[in-house]
Amino acid sequence: MLMDLQISLNKESEKEYNVRITLTDFESKKYSTTFKEKLTSKYLYTSSFKNIKRWDIDNPFLYDVLVELLDEENVIDAYKTRIGFRTATFTPEGFLLNNKPVKLIGLNRHQSYPYVGYAMPKSIQELDADILKEYGCNIVRTSHYMQSDHFLNRCDELGLLVLEEIPGWQYIGNDHFKELTYQNITDMINNHFNHPSVVTWGVRINESKDDHDFYTKTNELARTLDSSRQTCGIRNTKKGDMLEDIYTYNDFSHVGDNIGLEPVKKVVPGYKPYLVTEHNGHVFPTKKNDTEARRKSQALRHTEVLDSIYSDKRYSGAIGWCLADYNTHIQFGSNDHICHHGVMDMFRIPKYAAYTYRAQKEDEILLFVASNMISGDFEEFLLPETVVFTNCDYIKVYKNDLFIGVFEPNYDEFSNLPYPPIIFDDYIGDIIVNSGEFKEKDARGITSILNAFYHYGFNVPLRTKLKYLNLRRKGVITYDTLVRQHELHLAHQSKKPIVFKFEGYIDDELVLTEKRGHTKEAKLIAKLDHSKLEHGFTYDATRVVVSLKDEFNYDLTYANDVIEVEVSKHLELVGPNKLALIGGSNAFYVKTKGVAGTGTIKITSTRNQEIELKVDIKKGTLS
Numbered sequence: 001m002l003m004d005l006q007i008s009l010n011k012e013s014e015k016e017y018n019v020r021i022t023l024t025d026f027e028s029k030k031y032s033t034t035f036k037e038k039l040t041s042k043y044l045y046t047s048s049f050k051n052i053k054r055w056d057i058d059n060p061f062l063y064d065v066l067v068e069l070l071d072e073e074n075v076i077d078a079y080k081t082r083i084g085f086r087t088a089t090f091t092p093e094g095f096l097l098n099n100k101p102v103k104l105i106g107l108n109r110h111q112s113y114p115y116v117g118y119a120m121p122k123s124i125q126e127l128d129a130d131i132l133k134e135y136g137c138n139i140v141r142t143s144h145y146m147q148s149d150h151f152l153n154r155c156d157e158l159g160l161l162v163l164e165e166i167p168g169w170q171y172i173g174n175d176h177f178k179e180l181t182y183q184n185i186t187d188m189i190n191n192h193f194n195h196p197s198v199v200t201w202g203v204r205i206n207e208s209k210d211d212h213d214f215y216t217k218t219n220e221l222a223r224t225l226d227s228s229r230q231t232c233g234i235r236n237t238k239k240g241d242m243l244e245d246i247y248t249y250n251d252f253s254h255v256g257d258n259i260g261l262e263p264v265k266k267v268v269p270g271y272k273p274y275l276v277t278e279h280n281g282h283v284f285p286t287k288k289n290d291t292e293a294r295r296k297s298q299a300l301r302h303t304e305v306l307d308s309i310y311s312d313k314r315y316s317g318a319i320g321w322c323l324a325d326y327n328t329h330i331q332f333g334s335n336d337h338i339c340h341h342g343v344m345d346m347f348r349i350p351k352y353a354a355y356t357y358r359a360q361k362e363d364e365i366l367l368f369v370a371s372n373m374i375s376g377d378f379e380e381f382l383l384p385e386t387v388v389f390t391n392c393d394y395i396k397v398y399k400n401d402l403f404i405g406v407f408e409p410n411y412d413e414f415s416n417l418p419y420p421p422i423i424f425d426d427y428i429g430d431i432i433v434n435s436g437e438f439k440e441k442d443a444r445g446i447t448s449i450l451n452a453f454y455h456y457g458f459n460v461p462l463r464t465k466l467k468y469l470n471l472r473r474k475g476v477i478t479y480d481t482l483v484r485q486h487e488l489h490l491a492h493q494s495k496k497p498i499v500f501k502f503e504g505y506i507d508d509e510l511v512l513t514e515k516r517g518h519t520k521e522a523k524l525i526a527k528l529d530h531s532k533l534e535h536g537f538t539y540d541a542t543r544v545v546v547s548l549k550d551e552f553n554y555d556l557t558y559a560n561d562v563i564e565v566e567v568s569k570h571l572e573l574v575g576p577n578k579l580a581l582i583g584g585s586n587a588f589y590v591k592t593k594g595v596a597g598t599g600t601i602k603i604t605s606t607r608n609q610e611i612e613l614k615v616d617i618k619k620g621t622l623s
Contacts, residue, residue, distance in 0.1 A: 003085075007043045007067060014038060018070040023049055025063050054098050055084025055196040057138050060159035062196070084156065084196030090230055090246045090273035095316040097161075097199075103309060104161065104317025105360060106139035107132060107343065108278060111147045112326040113589070114346045115575040122150040123530055124541050124589070129154035131348050132323065136357040139199075141277055141319045144169055144206040144234075146188045155197035163248075163277070163319065164192060165202025165234065166218075172208050181205070181214075182221055189225040200246060201226065204233025207250065210241040219243050234277045238262075239269040246316070250278035256301055260308030264315065274314055279305045281321030281341040285334065286353070288345045289557065289583035292377065296370050296387055299352040302343065303414060303421060306356060310416035320357075324348050347587035349545060355389040359419045365511050366391055367504040372554065373516035375498075381491035382454060383427060391419040392504035392511065397429075399492075399500055404429035426451065428489045442476045446485055454490055519550035522559070524609040526601075531613075533599075535592040536620030541574070544613065546603060547585035555584035563605045570599030570617050592617050 005021065016036050023031040031049045053061040061084060068078040089096045095104055109128060111118050125148040132140050138161055142151075145167040155162050166184040185203055192198055203218040215233065222231050230245035238249070247268045254260045261276060268274045279302075286298040302320055309315045324342040333339040338346065343353035355368040370387045378384060388395060388407075397404045407424040414420035428450060433443040445467050452464040471477045477485075487493040497518035504512040530542040548559040559581045567573050567590055574589040590601060599615040 003047050003049060003065075003083075005045045005047065005065075005067065007039070007045060009039055009041050009043070009069075012038075012040050017076070018072070019045070020066075020068045020070060021045075021047060022066040022068075023063050024066070025053070025061065052085050055086040055156075055159070056098060057102065057159035057161065060084065060157060060196075062156060081194050082153075082156065083194050086196050088161075088199040088229070090200065090232075090275065090316055092271045092273055092314060094313045095199075095273075095275075101313075102138065102317075103315075104139045104275065104319070105306065105309070105357065106137045106141065106161075106317065106319040107357070108141045108143040108319055108322040109147070109151075110143060110322065110324070110326040111145075111151070112324075112346075114327075115589075117327075120589075121538050121541055121591075123533070124543065125150040126154040127529055127543065128323070128348070129158055129160055131344075133158045133160050134358070135343075135350070135354050136359070136361045139163065139317065139319060140323075141165070141202075143278075143322070146184075146192070149191075152192060152195050152197060156195055160197055161199050162195070162197045163200050163202060163232065163275075164188060164198050165204075165206065165232075168205035168208070170205065170207045172205055172211055172214065178214055181218065185218055185221050186225065189222060193226055198229070200230050200232045202234055202248070203231050203244065204235070206234045207236040209237070212241055212243070215241070215243045230273070232275065232277075238267045242269045242272060246273045246275055248275045248277045250321075251276045251318075252279060252281070252283050254279065254301060254304055254308075255283060256297060256304075260305035261315065261318065264312060268314075273316060275316040276305075276309070276318035278321040279318055280353075282332075282339070285340040286351060287334075287340045287583070288349065288351055288585075292371060292557075293384065295352045298343075299356050299370060299389070300387065300421070302353045303356045303417070306360070307414040307417040307420070310418070345582075347543065347545065349547075349585050349587060352387075352389075356421065359389040359391050359421070360417070361391065364391075365504070365506065367395070367502060367512040367514050369500075369502055369514050369516050371516060372557065373498075373500045374518065375492040381493065383425075383492070385423050385425045388422040388502060390422060390504055390512075393506050393508075395422055395505065396503040397424070397500065398503075399427065399431065400494075400496070400498060401501065402431045402434070404431060425454070427492070431489065432485065438476065442471060442474075445471055446477060446482070449482065450486060450490055453486065515552040516554060517552070519552070519556070521551040522556055522607065523549055523551075524561075524563075524603070524605050524607065524611060525549050526603050526611045526613060528601075528613055528615065530615075532616045532618075533592050534618055534620040535594050535596070539591045539593070540617075541589050541591040542615065543587055543589055544601060544603075545585065545587045546581070546611075548581055548605075548607075549584075557584040559584045561606045563603055566602040566604075568600040569593075570595045570597050571601065571615065590615070594619070 016038050018036050020034045055061050066080045069076045094101050113120050141163040201222050203222045219231050232246040232248040233244045234248050236250045251261050253262045309318045322342050324344045325340050325346045328339045344350050352370045359366050368389045375381045375383050394408045407422050409420040410423045428447050432447050452460040492498045499517035502514045526546045533540040548556045561581050565577050571590045596619045601613040603611040
């Protein structure tokens with residue numbers, strides 16, 4: 001494996017110096033070489049190392065490179081950085097990582113947090129990368145600016161690919177503005193060149209109009225600074241001036257009842273690499289406490305786009321808008337000045353849409369039922385279609401332990417997606433047949449009538465009306481009998497609580513079970529992201545997620561309890577000390593103050609429930 005090093009010195013030297021290069025991997029294996037040269041201010045050196053492991057999204061193998069300048073045996077100066085060895089190429093037929101095709105699935109990230117804007121320390125910046133990876137993303141776009149080194153370092157460690165771009169949104173200014181843009185490109189590439197996670201540089205102002213001379217220069221500059229990576233530029237126009245290596249486009253064409261993405265040939269000028277860099281988002285803003293129907297619709301809109309990505313190898317992938325809700329200016333967001341465009345809220349608490357991404361993972365089994373399954377929440381007590389996001393082969397569904405049926409992924413609607421959701425609206429199955437109350441043929445007739453009423457209301461087909469009249473004529477049922485069957489099996493009215501059980505199967509083996517239904521418990525839960533904090537050259541912080549859950553571990557989405565937070569002298573609360581649950585949950589951040597010891601976080605609720613969390617805090621170095 002060849003490694004090119006560009007070594008920068010503050011001046012040229014007539015004297016020959018020894019330069020020692022040491023490559024150390026995270027298994028502590030070392031590779032070292034030394035050469036002696038007269039050094040120019042920018043010196044390019046190529047070295048060969050054997051048995052090098054490649055950096056990959058599933059095995060992000062990293063190396064430390066230590067370059068030492070020696071006068072004889074004395075170290076005059078040294079520089080250490082971290083790298084990974086990999087190839088990354090966007091082609092007209094998709095993206096290749098280490099010469100293997102990878103479909104890119106990701107989300108845009110705003111480096112924005114409640115109360116503090118961008119001002120969050122290392123642990124919180126890193127957490128976003130962890131969340132993106134946890135929820136099935138293999139790429140993130142740093143919209144629309146360079147982001148924290150801590151975040152990019154974590155992307156390197158996790159194997160999360162990055163599209164990094166320069167600051168700006170739609171506007172192109174005067175010559176001074178353009179000079180600042182050239183400087184931004186220079187700073188971005190020079191500072192983040194060694195990150196193996198970064199696979200392309202965004203060198204256009206986001207969604208700006210074509211400017212041939214300006215963008216010719218931005219691309220030339222990027223290629224001069226880094227010939228190893230392709231360039232891109234995010235557009236909201238089709239078939240524009242193709243100056244970049246990759247055509248990147250924000251496709252908001254999906255509105256819920258059409259295909260997820262526009263065909264490549266309608267967007268891209270010619271046979272060029274193509275990556276969708278935004279979709280959904282503002283087209284269907286969704287709050288965490290919106291109706292179940294809206295939250296489910298947002299999730300299925302993202303699912304439609306994911307399905308389109310897999311329909312054509314010419315889509316390198318798509319990066320959805322966006323990871324989390326964020327504060328915005330008065331003209332753009334909702335009345336609370338928040339853009340509710342995320343698949344998570346501002347605190348990174350997931351909405352239903354997050355689970356369509358998570359379901360596509362190979363290394364985790366998921367079974368998420370996107371409903372509370374409470375019929376009283378819906379018109380005429382009729383449950384709508386139930387959507388289950390899962391990567392199981394099939395599920396079995398029970399109602400109060402009575403078997404309804406087996407349901408499989410919806411490949412009819414999502415034929416290209418690796419793991420489509422399971423969508424069903426049969427809540428009777430063979431329950432009436434197995435009850436023994438009627439003969440089997442009559443029971444199936446009653447089931448058929450109820451299911452027809454579920455779909456058509458009183459405008460049932462003629463054949464259903466005739467079936468009903470025949471059963472009445474035979475004395476099997478009366479109108480009152482049918483109404484009672486409707487109450488039991490469609491409106492789910494019963495003297496005992498209704499609980500639905502969902503069993504997930506892989507290779508015919510039960511792997512997961514979820515329950516939803518009428519609840520009798522409400523338990524306050526609080527979870528720390530980090531129980532150990534280190535106050536070093538700046539403060540450290542952690543998120544605390546608080547939720548009110550039922551006995552099935554499902555958020556009670558109508559809960560708006562007020563919680564009060566009290567912290568010990570070791571910690572400082574970020575934001576108010578009283579906050580209400582929104583959609584059954586909320587979160588807050590606490591940060592260190594430089595006081596070592598065991599910090600406590602006390603949470604009390606209006607239900608007289610109390611939780612105390614402990615955080616170990618130590619003082620780190622100031623460097």
